[in-house]
Amino acid sequence: MFKDLDPILHSQLRLAVMSLLISVKEAEFTFIREKTKATAGNLSVQIQKLKDAGYIEVNKQFKDNYPLTTCSITKKGIDAFEKYVKALQSYLNTDKK
Amino acid sequence: MKNETPLTEHESLNIITSMIQNAKASYHDSGMSAILWGLAVSIASLLVYVQITLNFTFPIDPFWIVFIAIIPQIYISLKERKENKVVRFEDAAINAVWSVYGITILLLVMYANIAPAVSKEFANQEGWQLIKHYINGSKPDAEMYPFIPSLYSLYILLYTFPTMVTGIAKKFRPMIVGGIISYILFIMSCYTSFKNDMLIGAVVAIICWLIPGIILRSKYLKQRKNNV
Incomplete structure (x- = not known):
């Protein structure tokens, strides 16, 4: 059981989104959808959850008359992600012992 | 998922x-920017070299090619911005380095065009002037215009700076190698005439930008082909 793992991050799609965003400055919604192979609806819901947690920033604008949504990770998100990875590492180290 | x-x-x-x-x-x-600047700077430098060697003058300064290259560069940048759905940290930093480099080059051009005339003016106000004196007395003494020694060496040094930063940040060996060779060529250019500095400048533009740009372009096209 992962009692100490952040429940916001400990989900397949949200973790994938955060892992993508941790390594880039910002990414378009379509890019995240393409890389995670998620449906637009499901991805929107998960992005909203990450945004509500303060882990990511969502910027909505218009580009060539089309809506453009870009996401970027926040300082709080980076801290949460690092904490999550450290917790994972400790679980893996416990497994090895 | x-x-x-x-x-x-x-x-x-x-x-x-x-x-x-x-x-x-x-x-x-996409490598397009590197190819563009590699071509523009090498052609301009070579044209100046030809101009001095054959002792004639083109109707316009060959370095206008470099200024005109800003127009396709704006188009390339806008197109790439449109195509790239993601901005990486190192790309944002590298773009900043190239922007600062562009501003610095423009200001250096300004300095090279303004500083000698202003220096001459100050010297005249102080009541003195630079005189060109021929040691063997073959020509009479003449007033000399102040000049910046081996000016193009400074440009060569400046060309190398963003190239090295990009090469190191992106771990892109052709630019690192190009940058190291350019540093050596910069030292060489301190010992050569203005005419030969132009030839060295052309080589620097080719090894720093044109060749790495062609390598990037072929990688990019290969990647696109694989994605289709």
Whole structure:
């Protein structure tokens, strides 16, 4: 059981989104959808959850008359992600012992 | 990708590593900017070299090619911005370096055109002037215009700076090698005439930008072909 793992991050799609965003400055919604192979609806819901947690920033604008949504990770998100990875590492180290 | 499937620690790690790899592999420089500037600077430098060697003057300064190249550069930048769905940290930093480099080059051009005339003016106000004196007395003494010694060496040094930064930041060996060779060529240019500095400048533009740009372009086209 992962009692100490952040429940916001400990989900397949949200973790994938955060892992993508941790390594880039910002990414378009379509890019995240393409890389995670998620449906637009499901991805929107998960992005909203990450945004509500303060882990990511969502910027909505218009580009060539089309809506453009870009996401970027926040300082709080980076801290949460690092904490999550450290917790994972400790679980893996416990497994090895 | 579904969402609420229970995850094991190994699955979590796999997601993290695969997504980070995915993000890293997602962006490829089209190489167009490097090719453009490699061509513009090398052609301009070579034309000046030809001009001095054959002792004639083109109707316009060959370095206008470099200024005109700003127009296609704006188009390339806008097109790439449109195509790239992701901005990486190092790309943002490298873009900043190239922007600062562009401003610095423009200001250096300004300095090279303004400083000698202003220096001459100050000297005249102080009541003195530079005189060109021929040691063998073959020509009479003449007033000399102040000049910046081996000016193009400074440009060569400046060309190398963003190239090295880009090469190191992107771990792109052709630019690192180009940069190192250019530093050596810069030292060489301190010992050569203005005419030969132009030839060296052309070589620097080719090894710093044109060749790495062609390599980037071929990688980019290969990647695009694989994605189709």
